[in-house]
């Protein structure tokens with residue numbers, strides 16, 4: 273059963289381009305840190321200004337990020353929550369489920385500890401975070 277769960281999660285994670293380059297052993301370790309969670313249409317997953325609890329990866333469904341520059345839709349293969357975790361600040365935007373979403377979540381602690389041992393992956397998340405904050409700044 274345990275094994276079946278791991279394989280299922282692995283299939284999901286292979287859909288996330290950000291994980292393409294981590295070596296299989298590391299990826300397996302990373303997979304075990306995920307907890308599945310769902311969100312109903314209209315449910316607020318992240319509230320702007322909150323202290324960050326963790327990371328979110330979208331397996332299915334769509335979520336809307338309400339930025340100062342407008343609404344950005346995220347879907348399967350996308351992730352959110354990295355900005356506050358990496359900068360040590362508060363959540364920068366509300367994120368709301370647009371329809372029924374299946375998410376993989378990871379605690380702040382597990383995420384940051386894993387990145388501390390994987391500089392390449394940390395770099396990728398950092399690049400995405402700075403691209404997004406640039407978009408939000410420009411409007």
Ligand code: CMP
Nearest residue numbers: 337344352353354355356363364365404
């Ligand atoms: P965080 O600030 O922790 O919480 C809100 C999240 O929304 C943020 O991390 C990003 O993951 C995401 N986000 C913010 N701005 C954008 C954007 N312009 N495009 C996509 N995602 C964004």
